[in-house]
Amino acid sequence: MATVADIKKAIADWNDHCKRVRSLTPITMSVAKESPSERDRRIRRLQSNYAAFCEYYFPHYLTLRDKVTGEALRVIHNAPFHNAAAMKVKNTPNLKAVFKWPRGHAKSTHFDIFLPLWLMFQPKRLINFMVVVGKSEDSANRLLADIQAELEYNQRIISDFGEQKSAGTWTEGEFKTQSVNKFLAVGRGQSPRGLRDRESRPDYIVIDDLDDDELCRNEKRVKDLTDWVKEALFGALDVGRGRFIMVGNLISKCSVLANLCNTKGVHVSEIKAIDRNGNPVWAEKWTKEEAQEYADFVGFRAWNKEMMHNPINDGSIFRHDWIRFKRLPKLEKYEMLVCYTDPSFKSTSANDYKASRLWGKIGTELHLIDCYVRQDTVSGMVRWLYDLYERTRDRVAISFFMEANFMQDIILDEFAAEGNLRGYQLPLLPDKRKKPEKIQRIEAVSPLWERGFVFYNEALKDSPDMQVGIEQTLALERGSRVHDDAPDADEGAIWYLQRNTRQSTFKPVLVPRPRPKNMW
Template sequence: MTKAELKKAIEEWKQHCETVQAATSINIIESPAQRLARIARLRSDYTAFVDYYFPHWTINPETGKATPCAKFHIDAANKIKANRNLKAGFVWHRGAAKSTNMDVFVPMWLMCQERREINVMVIVGKSEDNAKTLLGDIQAELQYNQRYIADFGEQYNAGSWEEGEFVTQTEVAFFARGRGQSPRGLRYRSHRPDYIVIDDLDDDELVESPARVSKLFDWVRSALFGTLDGGRGRFFMVGNMIAKNSVLAKWCDIKSVHVTRVNIYDKNGDISWAAKWTPEEVQAIADVAGYRAFQKEYMNNPIIEGAVFRNEWIRWGKRPAWSKFSEIVLYIDPSFKGSNKNDFKAAKLWGKAGTQLWHLRAFVRQCSVAEMVRWCYDLYEWARAQGIAVRWYMEANFMQDTILDEFMREGELRGYQLPMTGDKRKKPDKFQRVEAVSPLWERGFVYYDESQRDDPDMLAGIDQTLAFEKGMRGHDDAPDADEGAIWILQRDTRQKKIVSSTSIGLRPNAKNVSW
């Protein structure tokens, strides 16, 4: 840090210390027996420990209510407590309180146990200054947390986070180190490190260089790991998986390393830390971040742009007159297998004009099937009003699924049914199918209607297209629907058959939709 930056950091730390001291005032009245019983409970109950000693971290200033730990916080803390020699990777999404728990709450919980659990703690950050700042958080608690001090005695003795090390009166030593910085000789008296936490070591610049990642990983598993006493002690990395080629990824690939992966959506589509975020708040994050950034930062799913499609292949153009299209197809990929709330539904409108393929309209959303069905009916009515004939397709597997019931219910409300045809082909592997049509983008046959340049559904679909790669864990419903529509357009061109959509009466008083 520069002198000015250090001065600012010190001022901010002092303000934080004042907050810690004020928030942890003691107003509890209890007998000695009650106090001992309370301390015993807090030693065994991580959630209760966090709620009592750290209200300045947990209480929401807007509501005045505490945000309790999530199950994954509790499970991780208990796992660490139970295993003095744990080697682990905690792959948690952004905003999951990784540093707060692993750098502050958990070590302080271990320190107050009846059996001594920590002698020397080392925090490793992406830089020395970053590690010192992280160290400052736990020093502030040990020095100014009145509740902790009242229950377990004065903690702080000497040293400072600004210098990268301090020690408590019970002779627990704390050190800060930056990535690649020599850790050799790290010890306090006769004790070597026994709690090493590597916090968000990777960054976007580092992971761009495989050579740098490999060199840093070698440092982690040799020089840094070697500071333990013959491998004894707790040693783990925390962070979110921002790249497949990262130090965290390499660490988690070690067979003996315990790995916990927490995404903002769990496997059932629920919010992993529901006490902190509402579904609407998470959706707002996804809307602002965009598909690829959200997958990387919040779903631990780093996606390499351009693995199959490249950004420069996305060509926008002025759409030809509707009469110039030889055929227009709407292909639906409802992705309605299972009950995941965060599944995407995709419906894509494509047309063929000469040798050009035009992407005309899109529906790509995390929503209910009913919302997608209403959009499809609205599109049908808009197309009818424009005099556009659209052929409607959906994968045949879904034609017998409960999703068809949604179309029938909406059709009964509107007074007609959509002329849906099942795509009955025996489909090859999805990656092979989508990759097979990618040359159409590369060779300049695919265009996007420029009137839809700011449409969020169209942009979400493009994000999924650019993110598409073999073995991806993210959503690929949009490029799958694109492939279905293009396959039908190309097939019909080969067979030289053009079939118009069946005319069916409109629902009375149907709402007007601007397309």
């Protein structure tokens, strides 16, 4: 619960924000000179065009300014996924949806401010009663504060749609406009049963970043809160009529957001911060270099959790602190080198990952020396293996293995075709073991990580192949659907290394057994 000092500061900050809204939304000279018919045409165009609506009425949100002088530098336009989401919400009166977007991609701005106002100011008003739900009552009130600031101080909205100020305030958790729109804030777990304004019930409910790390560590609390969302909160609508929206990023697989995404009938919009080539999906906001700098600073785990909807939690088999890196010796120092390949059954790059992992054994340690973990074609994987062989064949001998079940005609044809181009055939051996179930085999070697015998090549620490392999390893658990090609290949390589490089640390010494005195 916020203290009196916290509330005073929040009110002071809000008043400053309102002054900023008023000063940054002036009526332009061209608009001031419009005839009534020109004004009507402009408003109709903005009502029909979400991107234009946002740019005209909210320049203070969509203008990049110099942090020192406050000078406007350029307009940041909506990304295509913002506009697509707006059309989905507008065109679906009875909508159950999750918008799973990364941090910094304007989830709250659009769904708590821009979108509800766009719907409210349509020629035929599309929402009448909005409920915003936050982690707590205080956070929900602060979310409500932003939309009230726009309604009461945005000069462009007031000029086009009239004075909006009416009864109530965000500090009390609810307010109304003169056009009889109602806005209400609800904290996580509060009872929303029977919410109504006379005969009206909520018709736009937005749940904003409900999950947090503490909640997600408690499976029962997540279940209870999911039940609250589906029962009490959803039940506040008029028998499901209206727009019921949750926004957030996937910080844990045990979360309310994850549960709603897996619910039948829920529309899910998933946006990741970057595409497969590392390019930002909101290119006008930040560059590829800025995205990489961000990822480098926060680290692989935080980047995947906050920006890519790929939370890497300590699973039931491996833990993050078991992943150790070190500078590796020259290849000639290893007792044995094994490259094990799990090619997956499908050939196209859009399907499962293909994994090739080069491991070496030196003393009691096992080293991951090089790796390939990609959604690639079989021919791409084959080329990588041949390249590895050519880089190393004059220095060391590597045993190349692949599970016998995978050595089908199509895969062998790819190896043969590449070999014909290069003038030799890769010495590929089938793994003919009668193996236990996959997770059981991987669990059996996991103590080697826990006890500190496994090290990864420090030189490849930041490579995509290494990081994807780590991601697959840490996410592995029974019953999960995560890709497991890398840890499966690791198990195969380690099995052959352990089998063929056994050490004798105890050497028995035969000495005469002492005889008791006076025995004979």
